[in-house]
Amino acid sequence: MSQQLTQIQPLSQPVHMPDEIATFSPAVEAEIDAHLAKYPVMRSAILPLMFIVQRERGYLDPPGVSYLANRLRLRITDIWEVATFYSMIQTKPVGKYHIQICKTLSCKLLGEPKITEHICKKLGINPGETTADGRFTVSLVECLGSCGTAPMFQIGFDYHENLTPDKVDRILDALP
Numbered sequence: 782m783s784q785q786l787t788q789i790q791p792l793s794q795p796v797h798m799p800d801e802i803a804t805f806s807p808a809v810e811a812e813i814d815a816h817l818a819k820y821p822v823m824r825s826a827i828l829p830l831m832f833i834v835q836r837e838r839g840y841l842d843p844p845g846v847s848y849l850a851n852r853l854r855l856r857i858t859d860i861w862e863v864a865t866f867y868s869m870i871q872t873k874p875v876g877k878y879h880i881q882i883c884k885t886l887s888c889k890l891l892g893e894p895k896i897t898e899h900i901c902k903k904l905g906i907n908p909g910e911t912t913a914d915g916r917f918t919v920s921l922v923e924c925l926g927s928c929g930t931a932p933m934f935q936i937g938f939d940y941h942e943n944l945t946p947d948k949v950d951r952i953l954d955a956l957p
């Protein structure tokens with residue numbers, strides 16, 4: 782039974798991993814070592830290490846996943862089950878600006894559908910897609926913990942709150 786469970790891969794994730802394993806500069810390796818040193822149980826460092834791999838490679842690509850599995854002495858499936866749970870971990874390439882629109886209750890009731898429609902129309906893409914120039918990806922995500930200032934979205938690490946279509950235009954048009 783447990784053997785069968787370890788072989789289950791999340792849908793849309795690659796079953797066969799490439800031989801290639803990501804490599805990083807000595808400075809990044811030192812950063813990774815520093816995180817590993819904080820935890821008595823190595824796998825506890827999985828999220829900080831995922832953020833580093835994502836930052837360095839743009840997303841958690843298969844060589845990056847293999848690196849994490851090796852470094853943390855975990856199975857590939859252990860890495861994927863965490864990576865596919867959190868919307869802040871990307872398992873496919875995203876645009877320069879990743880617009881993560883909260884679609885949960887407060888945001889939904891206070892105008893998320895109108896905001897999403899406005900953004901998608903402005904950029905010419907649907908949620909889950911990236912613009913042809915690679916600048917923008919739009920995603921719908923669960924509550925980002927800013928319910929009192931709904932509707933809101935996140936771009937990178939920045940929150941943008943109390944959104945209106947006009948405010949969305951100002952935010953997106955001001956991006957370099």
Ligand code: FES
Nearest residue numbers: 883888924927928
């Ligand atoms: S419901 Fe949107 S931030 Fe919580």
